[in-house]
Each structure stands twice: as C-alpha cells, then as structure tokens.
Amino acid sequence: xxxxxxxxxxxxxxxxxxxxxxxxxxxxxxxxxxxxxxxxxxxxxxxxxxxxxxxxxxxxxxxxxxxxxxxxxxxxxxxxxxxxxxxxxxxxxx
Numbered sequence: 001x002x003x004x005x006x007x008x009x010x011x012x013x014x015x016x017x018x019x020x021x022x023x024x025x026x027x028x029x030x031x032x033x034x035x036x037x038x039x040x041x042x043x044x045x046x047x048x049x050x051x052x053x054x055x056x057x058x059x060x061x062x063x064x065x066x067x068x069x070x071x072x073x074x075x076x077x078x079x080x081x082x083x084x085x086x087x088x089x090x091x092x093x094x
Contacts, residue, residue, distance in 0.1 A: 019066035
C-alpha cells in the first residue's frame with residue numbers, strides 16, 4: 001500500500017484532471033458506468049513522474065503525466081535501466 005502526503009494526493013488529482021483521466025501514452029480511458037452514472041475508475045490510472053525523483057525529477061505538476069497501469073509498467077522498466085546507468089556514471093565521475 002502506498003502512503004501519500006496531502007500534497008501528493010492533490011498533485012495526483014490535478015494530474016488526472018489535467019490529462020482528462022486518460023493515459024497520455026496510449027489514450028486508455030478508465031470510464032465506468034454503474035446504474036446509469038458515468039465515472040472514472042481512478043485505480044486504473046497512475047500519476048507518474050516524467051523524470052523520476054531518483055533522477056532528480058521534481059514533485060510538481062509539470063513533471064507529472066497520467067499513465068495506465070500497462071504503460072506505467074513499461075516505463076518503469078526503462079526507468080530502472082536509466083537509474084542504474086545514472087548511478088554507474090555518478091560512481092565513475094561522469
């Protein structure tokens with residue numbers, strides 16, 4: 001379970017609203033209709049840091065994007081590679 005600060009919760013909501021509750025990579029929209037009422041399943045989408053905090057990214061709206069779970073998983077794999085490279089370069093003085 002992820003525990004968020006109040007600022008992070010607000011930032012997540014602002015990101016999802018700004019991106020119209022759609023994945024910015026593939027366009028997935030988590031719209032659900034129950035009993036004639038349409039709403040978004042917020043658990044199908046994540047507010048992702050474009051530049052991860054571990055790579056000196058910032059916790060601000062301009063560094064955030066809405067991704068579906070699939071696109072986020074793909075991005076996380078790439079991020080892990082970039083983080084490892086960043087740490088190697090830093091260790092080697094590059």
